[in-house]
Amino acid sequence: MGGVARALLRRAVQAALVVILVSALCFTLVRILPGDQALRIAEGRYGYDRVTAAAADAVRAELGLDRPAIEQFAAWVGRLARGDLGASLVTGERVVAEVAYQLGHSLMLALAALAIALVIGPILGLFAGLRPGGVVDQAGMVGAAALRAMPVFALGIGLMLVFGVALGWLPVAGFHEAENIILPALALGLGLAAASARVARDATVAVTSAPFFRFALLRGLTRAQAVWQHVPRNAAVPVLAYLGVQLALLVEGVVVVESLFGWPGIGHALSHAIAARDVPMLQGTALSLGLIFVALNAATDLAMIALDPRRR
Amino acid sequence: MTPALTIEDLHAHAGDAVLLRGVSLAVVPGVPLTILGETGSGKTLVAEAAMGTLAPELAASGRVALGGAVSEAGAPDARRGLWGRGIALLPQEPWLALDPTQRVLAQVAEGHRFIRGLAASEARARAREDLAALGLADAVRRYPHQLSGGMAQRVAVAAARAGGAPLLLADEPTKGLDADLRDAVVALLRGALEAGGALLCITHDIAVARALGGEIMVMLRGEVVERGPTAQVLGAPRHAYTRRLLAAEPQAWAERARPVPGAEVLSATGLAAERGGRRLFAGLDLAVGAGEWVAVTGPSGCGKTTLGNILLGLLQPVAGAVRRRGGLARTRYQKLYQDPVATFAPRLDLRTALAEAARLHAVPWAQVAAMLDRLRVADALLDRRPDQVSGGELQRIAIARALLPDPVFLFADEPTSRLDPITQQETMEVLRDVSAERGLAVLLVTHDQAMARKVAGRQLVLPGP
Numbered sequence: 001m002g003g004v005a006r007a008l009l010r011r012a013v014q015a016a017l018v019v020i021l022v023s024a025l026c027f028t029l030v031r032i033l034p035g036d037q038a039l040r041i042a043e044g045r046y047g048y049d050r051v052t053a054a055a056a057d058a059v060r061a062e063l064g065l066d067r068p069a070i071e072q073f074a075a076w077v078g079r080l081a082r083g084d085l086g087a088s089l090v091t092g093e094r095v096v097a098e099v100a101y102q103l104g105h106s107l108m109l110a111l112a113a114l115a116i117a118l119v120i121g122p123i124l125g126l127f128a129g130l131r132p133g134g135v136v137d138q139a140g141m142v143g144a145a146a147l148r149a150m151p152v153f154a155l156g157i158g159l160m161l162v163f164g165v166a167l168g169w170l171p172v173a174g175f176h177e178a179e180n181i182i183l184p185a186l187a188l189g190l191g192l193a194a195a196s197a198r199v200a201r202d203a204t205v206a207v208t209s210a211p212f213f214r215f216a217l218l219r220g221l222t223r224a225q226a227v228w229q230h231v232p233r234n235a236a237v238p239v240l241a242y243l244g245v246q247l248a249l250l251v252e253g254v255v256v257v258e259s260l261f262g263w264p265g266i267g268h269a270l271s272h273a274i275a276a277r278d279v280p281m282l283q284g285t286a287l288s289l290g291l292i293f294v295a296l297n298a299a300t301d302l303a304m305i306a307l308d309p310r311r312r
Numbered sequence: 313m314t315p316a317l318t319i320e321d322l323h324a325h326a327g328d329a330v331l332l333r334g335v336s337l338a339v340v341p342g343v344p345l346t347i348l349g350e351t352g353s354g355k356t357l358v359a360e361a362a363m364g365t366l367a368p369e370l371a372a373s374g375r376v377a378l379g380g381a382v383s384e385a386g387a388p389d390a391r392r393g394l395w396g397r398g399i400a401l402l403p404q405e406p407w408l409a410l411d412p413t414q415r416v417l418a419q420v421a422e423g424h425r426f427i428r429g430l431a432a433s434e435a436r437a438r439a440r441e442d443l444a445a446l447g448l449a450d451a452v453r454r455y456p457h458q459l460s461g462g463m464a465q466r467v468a469v470a471a472a473r474a475g476g477a478p479l480l481l482a483d484e485p486t487k488g489l490d491a492d493l494r495d496a497v498v499a500l501l502r503g504a505l506e507a508g509g510a511l512l513c514i515t516h517d518i519a520v521a522r523a524l525g526g527e528i529m530v531m532l533r534g535e536v537v538e539r540g541p542t543a544q545v546l547g548a549p550r551h552a553y554t555r556r557l558l559a560a561e562p563q564a565w566a567e568r569a570r571p572v573p574g575a576e577v578l579s580a581t582g583l584a585a586e587r588g589g590r591r592l593f594a595g596l597d598l599a600v601g602a603g604e605w606v607a608v609t610g611p612s613g614c615g616k617t618t619l620g621n622i623l624l625g626l627l628q629p630v631a632g633a634v635r636r637r638g639g640l641a642r643t644r645y646q647k648l649y650q651d652p653v654a655t656f657a658p659r660l661d662l663r664t665a666l667a668e669a670a671r672l673h674a675v676p677w678a679q680v681a682a683m684l685d686r687l688r689v690a691d692a693l694l695d696r697r698p699d700q701v702s703g704g705e706l707q708r709i710a711i712a713r714a715l716l717p718d719p720v721f722l723f724a725d726e727p728t729s730r731l732d733p734i735t736q737q738e739t740m741e742v743l744r745d746v747s748a749e750r751g752l753a754v755l756l757v758t759h760d761q762a763m764a765r766k767v768a769g770r771q772l773v774l775p776g777p
Contacts (some may be wrong), residue, residue, distance in 0.1 A: 215409035215468070218363070220396020220427040220475045229422060233413045308413055309455040 003305045003312040011298035018290040023080065026283045027073050030274075037277045038065050044090040044276040063089060076283070085287075086280035095284035099266065103288055105175065106254055106265030109188065110292065112181055113250065116189030117196055122239055124193075125200025129235070130227065132205050140197060147194035152253045156187035156260045173262040184261040188253045192246055199242045203235035210234075237308045244300040251293045266292075313340045315377070316479040316510035317399070322361055322374035322385050324354075324534075331370065332357055332534045337512075339479065344501070344511040346521040346542065348557070349531035350732035351702065355514045358531075359483045362512065363401060364391035378479070396427045396475030402482040406468030410456040416443065416467050417452040423474020442470045446500070461612070462493045469500055479510045486520055490612050490759040498523040516732050518561055522546055530554045560733035562763035568744065570769045573601025576637065577720045577753050578623060578645070583632035585618050592618055593774055594631070602720065602751040605744075607758060607768035614774040616757040620647070620723040623755065637720065643673065646719040650726040652706040656698035662709055663694035673717045683712045687742050704735030711743060721753045729759065740767060 030037065038060035042051045045059070060066050064075075079086055085095035124144075128137040147155070163183060164172035174180045207213055208231065216226040255267035262268070266285045273281035305311045315338040324332040332354045339345045349355040360366045362376060364387070372386030379398030383390035391399065403409035410419055417439050424435035443452050446466040456464060465485075473480065482501060486494040498520055505511050513524060521528055521542055528542040530551065538551040549555045558564060576599055584594035592615030600606055608616045621627040623634055624645050636645060649655045656665055670680050684691070687708040693701050694709075701709075707727060714722060724743070728736040744767060747754055758764050764771055 211403065211405070211408040212411045215403050215471075216411075216422070218395055218401045218403070219423055219472055220477075221422060222426075225422075225426050230411050230414070234411065237413070310412060310457050 004302065007301040007305060008298060011294055011301065014297075015291060015294045018294055019080075019287060022286050022290045023077070023283050024073075026286050027069075027076065027279065030277055030279050030282060031069060033277070035277075037279075038063075040275075040277040041089045044278065059089075076280075085284045088281045089278045090276050090281070095280045098269065098281065099284045099288050102264060102266045102269050102285070103292075105263060106258070106267060106288075106292070109181065109184055109258070109263060109265055110250055110254060110296075112185035113189035113192065113253075114296075116185055117192035117243075119193075120189075121193035121196030122200040122236070125197040125202075125239070126204050126231065126235065128197070129201040129204025130208065130231075132201075137201065141201065144194035144197045147190050148198075150191070152187060152191060152256045153260060155190060156184070156257055159183050159187055160261075175262070175264055180261075180263075184257045184263050187260070188250065188257045191253070192243070192250060195246055195249075196239050196243060200235055200239045203238045204231060207231050207234045233307055237304065240300055240304050240307065244297055244304075247293055247296045247300070250296070251289050254289070313342070315340050317362060317512065318375075318377040319358065319361060319385070320375045320377075322358065322372070322376075324357055324361070324366065324370045324372040324386075326370050330534055332361075332372075335374075335531075335534075335536055337529060337536075339510045339512050341478065341508060341510040342505060344505055344513060344524045344526035346524055346526065346528045347512070347514045347531055348516065348518065348521050348528055350516050350557075350734065352533070353531040354534040355531050356483060357534075359401075359481055359512070359514050361385045362391075362481060363395070363399065364389060394477075396423060396472075396477055398477055399479045399481055400472040400475065400477035402472050402480060402485055403468055404484050404487050407456060407459070407461060407464040409468050410459075410464060410471070412456050414455070415452070416448070416454050416456070416459070420467065420470045420474050423471060423476075427475035439470070439474065442474060443467070446470055461489065462496050465489075465493070465497055466500060469504070473504065473509075478508070479512065480504050482511065482513045482515075484515055485513065486515065486517055491761065492611060494520065495523070518546065518557065518733065530557070557733060560737040562737075562760060562766045565737060565740075565766050567766075571603040571605070571748055573604035573753075573769065574751055576601050578634070578636050580623060580634045581632055583619070583622060583634070584630045585615055585622060585627070586630050587615065587618065596632070598623075598772065600721065600753045600755065602753055603747060605747065605754045605756060605768045607756045607764035607771045608774065609758060609761060609764050609771060610774035612759075616774060617725055619774070620725055620755055620757060623721075624723055640720060641717070643717040644719050645721045646714045646717065646723070648707075648710060648714050648722060648724040648727045650729055652703065652710040653698055655710060656706070658698060661695055661697055662701070665698075666694065666709070666713060669713050669716050675716050680712065680716065683715060684709070686746075687712055688738075702735075704731045704739060707731060707735075707739055708742065711739070711746075715746065715752075718750070719752060721755070722747075723755045723757075725757045726759065727756075728763075 036056065039051065039056040042055045042059045046055055064072065076086065087094050088098060124140050128140045131137060160172045160183065163170045170183050171180055172183065213226060213230055216230055217223065221229065254265065255270055257263065258265045258267035259271050266288050269281060270285040270289065273285055317339040319335065319337050322332050322335040335358055337345060347355045347358060357366065361372065366372050366386055368388055374385040375382055376385050376391065378391055379394045417436060420439035420442055421435040424430045424438045425432055430438065440452055443449060446469065448463060448466055451459065451463060459467065485497050485501065489497065501511055501513060501524065513520065515521060525542050527540070528545050529536050529539040530545065530553065531537065532553045538545055538549065538554050545554065546558065549558055579599040581597050583596040585592045608619060610616055618627060622629045624647055625634065625642065656662070666680055667677065670677055689705060689708050689712065693705055698706055728739050731739060743754070746752060756768060
């Protein structure tokens with residue numbers, strides 16, 4: 001299986017690059033953000049109203065923030081190489097432990113969103129593509145364009161207003177009940193579903209006008225038989241390829257949606273870490289998001305190889 | 313014997329243009345019927361009428377009797393229920409007619425399962441037998457991209473016939489195939505006949521008609537101009553058009569004096585080339601003189617095109633060197649491609665395309681116009697796009713374009729393989745005239761042995777894998 005080994009090797013190299021670039025970028029960005037890092041950390045620990053310049057100085061000394069930047073970075077890279085992401089500057093918890101807890105929630109949300117995207121999108125696209133210009137096609141594609149054009153935060157607030165406030169069917173925040181995941185997963189998954197519906201629609205049109213589909217009909221298969229035998233697998237190849245590109249949106253959306261719905265995942269932790277200038281947490285969460293992106297892409301690659309024998 | 317297919321008094325027209333005029337035929341089991349004609353003769357419309365897939369905007373009349381039922385020729389879907397059961401269509405370019413994501417066995421088994429209604433396991437067993445009978449027992453688990461052109465052709469035959477249709481309809485079954493594969497396809501079609509089937513074959517290739525034997529119909533502009541036993545029609549043609557078609561076969565071309573090679577324009581020593589790590593040829597020496605014709609022949613994939621591209625400097629050889637005559641611009645070494653459509657910008661009218669090339673080579677338009685006139689390209693054609701003229705017209709325009717920089721060497725890569733026989737002959741005549749006048753050396757890649765023998769001063773045969 002040369003194709004599988006090649007794909008995994010490529011993604012492993014990408015993962016290594018993600019680790020190096022993300023950690024360096026996080027470290028630099030925090031340093032050039034306006035405001036005093038030590039003061040922000042002290043605020044995080046003691047509260048806005050009780051923080052003093054003395055407390056900030058104490059934090060600076062304790063965490064070695066007054067050492068040269070290059071020295072701090074070298075120390076962090078040295079720990080990273082041993083698998084140690086350090087401790088949160090605010091809570092003092094190990095970053096690995098915090099991230100491990102959040103990772104589960106984020107993965108659950110991401111997979112739920114992907115499931116929604118893969119159930120709604122390709123099926124809608126298939127039916128739209130089987131009758132180009134028909135009712136399903138026109139209505140579905142207008143809906144898909146609208147959903148696709150809407151920013152994730154606007155879609156999330158819209159869902160909250162409709163299902164949480166007006167109808168009162170679903171909770172707008174929280175994470176202890178199963179129903180809590182529905183709205184954030186929809187907010188995240190509908191945009192992806194819209195994009196994959198478009199691709200699935202075009203792929204279906206392309207497959208049903210391909211010579212091999214025509215040949216299946218001429219051999220005597222009914223249209224339904226020919227569609228069932230030849231369309232799904234052939235149309236799935238471009239849908240998956242495009243999904244791989246779309247995964248960047250998923251990772252980006254996780255940050256927005258988790259903050260919006262108070263979902264205790266990595267994206268939520270990332271935005272908190274930025275506000276608190278909690279460099280180890282920022283690096284840990286950004287790294288995790290980057291690696292999730294690479295892992296999902298590797299899974300996409302493997303699925304493509306399984307679907308399309310020409311890639312093996 | 314009861315005919316498997318009868319077509320009576322088939323007419324079709326699109327607006328004022330009459331496309332078919334009173335075509336009648338009967339195909340009986342065991343005797344192949346070949347319809348011979350060039351592009352635009354209406355022969356493919358006859359096949360579509362038999363299947364019942366004529367475009368609805370063609371007003372068609374006539375009757376088709378198939379599988380014991382008579383229906384109107386133009387009625388949409390009238391014979392839809394007989395596809396695969398009563399009539400099987402062999403696709404053109406079978407490598408495109410197979411699902412790229414499905415194994416060969418599954419594609420053949422579909423016919424047994426969905427048309428004959430067998431259980432899945434039984435259908436697979438039958439498909440395995442079909443493929444084994446065609447010498448494909450080892451290929452059942454392959455995907456289409458792992459098949460050669462000839463294997464894909466056999467799989468397509470097995471898939472088309474799996475539903476059990478007694479009548480096989482083959483529309484240009486040898487399109488795009490070299491001579492060896494063409495013979496294999498003819499053998500395959502004959503095999504179907506010997507198993508008790510009926511065969512209607514539509515082709516522009518006289519060699520296919522001759523090899524199939526049986527009965528033949530010659531079509532011209534929507535009409536049958538001559539019909540009868542194949543041996544008799546091809547041996548003693550009565551209609552002027554049939555005689556013209558036969559005269560267009562390369563072996564029947566008039567002998568011309570072979571040009572005496574002039575000063576050397578190009579030489580190569582010790583050439584070697586590889587493709588995908590596989591050695592194509594090695595230690596090849598070649599020298600071409602002005603006005604000389606060298607034919608390069610050999611089986612598909614033996615590196616004929618690669619050799620030409622190396623001589624032009626488009627590819628680097630693995631070993632050896634090419635020497636072109638000193639003091640000449642690179643553009644004096646030109647290439648004529650197999651598929652002219654692919655060499656023109658699709659949305660640009662031909663006049664603009666030619667004018668740009670003329671400007672590039674600083675050739676006055678009057679000279680271009682004179683060459684086009686010489687090649688019998690009507691001026692009005694130039695206002696069309698490449699897909700709006702015929703293949704023969706476009707290839708003649710491509711020749712005019714390749715001649716703009718006044719080449720001393722032309723690499724002609726199967727320049728007529730997609731043309732009808734008569735157009736092929738005319739195109740080759742013009743090319744030979746120009747070559748003789750200008751001392752243009754030509755390296756001709758061809759699958760057609762007869763043509764190579766007829767036009768080339770010498771032949772270079774690449775051994776192949």
